Amino acid sequence: MSWKKSLLDWWGSAGYKKCSEKNRSVLKAAVSLMVVLFVLAIGVRAEKSVVIIDDGKELAVRTYAGTVADALAVKDIVLLNNDEVTPSLDSALVSGMAIRIDRATDVSISVDGRMLPVRTQCRVVGDLLNEAGVAPGPEDEVSPALNSAVTPGMNVVVARVVTKTEEKEAVVNFETEQKYTVNLPQGTTRIAEEGRNGTAQQIWKVKYKDGIEIARQLVSSKMIAPPVNQLVMVGSGLVVSRGGENIRYAEAIDMVASAYTHTGNNTSCGVAPHYGVAAVDPAFIPLWTKLYVEGYGYATALDVGGSIKGNRIDLFFESYNEAMRWGIRNVEVYRID
Known part of the structure; x- marks a missing residue:
């Protein structure tokens, strides 16, 4: 009963x-x-018929299980971190139900010297980094790009890039100048003035990538102490033959030569003018320098002139007529001292 x-x-x-x-x-x-x-x-x-769709693969199941979780357990289906199940695991099982499992994607993030393994449902790199709590800075480089699609096994590299302003005191190296002279044997040298390095205050923009310098740009430089160039005298081996005489010289200069005569004044060096006196620009040829002028002969730089600048030279003649006959001409001037 x-x-x-x-x-x-x-x-x-x-x-x-x-x-x-x-x-x-x-x-x-x-x-x-x-x-x-x-x-x-x-x-x-009661026995129920359901379909389990695991990452796109369908599995028909007949089971007496009461919940979605029980149905998955019956089929030994293991869920990993961030895998999503629809309906939820605690939902009651109903015949005809479709259970969908969306598997998370395995990727990694390389940042700040570490590699972080991540399982994610994100579809683009930007969302992945946000989910992982990785915030790229304004200059940081992300590869692949933030709008790239997330793919299985992908390694997203976040390179930390920062630009710093740095100040430093830098050495300014002196340069070495050579000057030929006939007062030394040919080929020998003598330091006439020792060189001295200078210093400058510099401001640089320096770019670092993951702590390693990758670029440097000079913004400004202010000279604190200028360098003093080193002067080396070199024995000249240069010789020119004029009037049957071999003249050993230190330098040959193309110049424009004019002429002048007595003015009633001594030269700027205090010497009475005479044949062999030349007026020069002291910034171009130092006073008291001995010269040989083509077509004129030996001369010494003992005077200056208001219009004598650069490669101009003014040669003294004893008479007005001689000066006029000379006129203005291009000449080769040999510095022999």
Whole structure:
């Protein structure tokens, strides 16, 4: 005899009729609850047909499981970090249900000297970095780019780039100048003036990538102490033959030569003017320098002139007529001292 029949028999018996009205109400509620629980138990225990779609692969399953989690466990389906299941794992299993598993993508992020393994549902690199709590700076380099698609096995490299302003005191090296002279044997040298390095205050913009300098740009430089160039005298081996005489010289200069005569004044060196006096630009040829001028002969730089600048030279003649005959001409001037 089933429990249903026994319960109905009792319901119509004298025992039920003897219960008070209050007890009858409680009894009815208890019986109704038992019926509901019985129906649910039958539903849970019933075999159900569901489909599990695991990362696009379908698997038909017949099971007595009661929840989505139970159905996955029956098939030994293991979920990893950030895998997503729809419906949720605690959802009651219903026949005809489709259970979708979206597997997270395995990638890695290289940043700040570390490699971080990540499983993610993100579709683009920018979202991946945001999810991982990695914030690129304004100059940082991200490879692949932020808008690139996330692909399995991808390694996203975030290079930290920073530009700093740096000040430093720098050495300014002196240069070496050579000057030929006939006062030394040919080919020998003598330091006439020792060189001395200078210093400058410099401001640089320096770019670093992951702590390593990759670029440097000079913004400004202010000379604190200028360098003093080193002067080296070199024995000249240069010789020119003029009038049957071999003239050893230190330097040959193309110049424009004019002429002048007595003015009633001594030269700027305090010497009375005479043939062989030349007026020069002291910034171009130092005073007291001995010269040989083509077509004129030996001369010494003893005077200056207001219009004598650069490669101009003014040669003294004893008379006005001689000066006029010379006129202005291009000449080769040999510095012999």
